[in-house]
Each structure stands twice: as C-alpha cells, then as structure tokens.
C-alpha cells in the first residue's frame with residue numbers, strides 16, 4: 001500500500017510498538033494522528049519524526065470524552081486506523097484486581113470496537129483499512145495472562161466478524177499478532193520469565209515492519225514468530241497437546257508472577 005499522504009490514526013503512539021510504527025509510517029510519507037494520554041511523550045515523539053507535522057491528540061481512550069476528542073481531530077477523513085493501544089497486567093488471576101481486569105477488557109477489546117464504529121463514517125470513499133494489534137495470546141490462552149488473553153481473543157473475534165460483515169466493500173480489516181516484544185509493557189519479571197522459558201522477544205521496529213507488510217498485503221492476519229505460529233495452529237486443532245506442553249512451564253510462570261507482584265509492591 002502506498003503510504004504517502006495517507007492519513008493514519010495511531011493509538012498507543014508513544015508506546016514501544018506505537019513509536020516504531022509512527023517512525024516507519026512517517027518515513028513513508030504518511031500524515032499521522034498520534035494518540036496518547038501524555039502530551040510530553042507525544043511532543044517528544046513528534047519531534048523525532050520526519051517533518052514533525054503530525055497531529056497530536058491527548059486522550060484517554062477508555063473515556064467517552066477522550067474518544068470524542070479523537071473523532072474531532074479526524075474530521076478531514078481517515079485512510080487507516082491502527083488500534084494499537086493496549087495494556088497487560090501480568091499475574092495469576094486470583095491476585096488481580098477488578099479494575100485491572102476491567103482495564104484490559106476496556107482498552108484491548110471494547111475501545112477498538114467503539115473507535116472502529118465511530119470512524120467508519122469518516123472513511124475515505126477510496127477505501128479504509130483497520131489494523132487491530134492483537135497478540136499471540138489472542139489465540140493461545142496463557143497462564144498468568146487470563147484477562148489479557150481473553151481480551152485479545154475478543155479483539156481477534158471482532159476482527160474476523162467485521163472482516164466478514166464488510167466483505168465486498170472498500171474497507172479492509174486486518175489483524176497483527178505479535179509475540180513477546182521488547183517494550184515497557186513487559187516488566188523485568190516477564191522478561192526473566194521469557195528468558196527462562198526460551199521465548200524470543202522481538203524488537204518493536206521489526207514488529208512495525210511486519211505491520212507494514214500486512215498493510216501491503218491488505219488482507220487477513222499476520223502471526224509473528226516461529227515456533228509461536230506453529231503452536232497457534234496446533235492449539236486450534238489439538239488444544240490438549242498444548243495444555244500438556246504449557247503445564248510443564250507453570251512452575252516458572254507462577255514464580256515469575258510472584259516476582260512481578262513483589263516488583264509492583
């Protein structure tokens with residue numbers, strides 16, 4: 001897809017993967033509408049981007065006023081919406097608060113649905129593309145990630161249903177599922193857990209490049225990493241095999257979940 005002069009709404013723009021997407025898209029000549037709750041981070045990001053002419057929207061997307069504020073900034077029309085903002089609270093379900101669980105469902109699943117619905121009327125006649133940034137854990141339920149996995153399963157289900165609902169229209173609905181990525185979303189305990197379990201972590205710039213490939217392909221979903229892609233397929237066909245494989249990892253996950261709790265206290 002030709003990115004030059006495309007208007008792109010990017011949520012979570014100041015985060016690890018978001019900033020990498022912003023840089024790549026700006027280098028390709030896109031006009032960005034960058035969203036974050038933090039004006040200083042947005043300003044710093046904008047100053048690093050070629051041109052520095054991008055629109056900055058300070059908004060908490062879990063609040064209706066925040067989403068309204070973003071919609072007002074999109075009045076000129078939008079070509080691409082990247083639903084990238086997300087949150088994870090790593091830990092065993094019993095130690096998670098109601099507000100943490102609600103925050104994950106709200107931001108990871110409900111906000112993308114509401115933003116997409118609100119932005120559909122702003123789409124350009126020539127076409128509109130929605131990219132939902134999910135996770136490998138949106139296809140494999142993983143211990144220590146109950147709320148997060150459930151919210152990303154919901155996002156994947158939304159993507160699939162909307163893609164089918166809009167089949168034959170000029171709207172494309174895409175899904176990117178990164179595996180573990182080196183951003184501040186992952187606490188030191190999560191990084192240590194991934195190391196112990198032998199789970200690779202990707203750079204956010206590589207993930208951004210994969211998202212661009214998905215846009216260029218303009219159809220379907222992209223699941224990142226090997227052997228993660230294989231386990232996603234296996235989990236779909238024979239989940240009991242994956243149950244057994246993951247049961248062996250449980251002691252490490254439990255120990256690191258407790259370490260994560262201690263980090264936070």
Ligand SMILES: NC(=O)c1ccc[n+]([C@@H]2O[C@H](COP(=O)([O-])OP(=O)(O)OC[C@H]3O[C@@H](n4cnc5c(N)ncnc54)[C@H](OP(=O)(O)O)[C@@H]3O)[C@@H](O)[C@H]2O)c1
Pocket residue numbers: 011012013014015016017018035036037038041059060061062083084085086087107133134135136177178179180181182183184185186
């Ligand atoms: N890192 C990984 O291992 C990994 C793996 C698979 C998938 N993903 C997915 O990739 C996406 C980006 O994650 P990341 O690793 O780049 O995380 P990150 O560095 O923590 O960035 C997350 C972004 O979400 C934004 N955000 C959080 N709450 C918000 C709210 N209420 N309103 C508006 N924005 C909000 C934050 O913006 P401000 O704080 O600036 O407001 C932040 O920029 C997420 O959807 C995540 O689930 C990440």
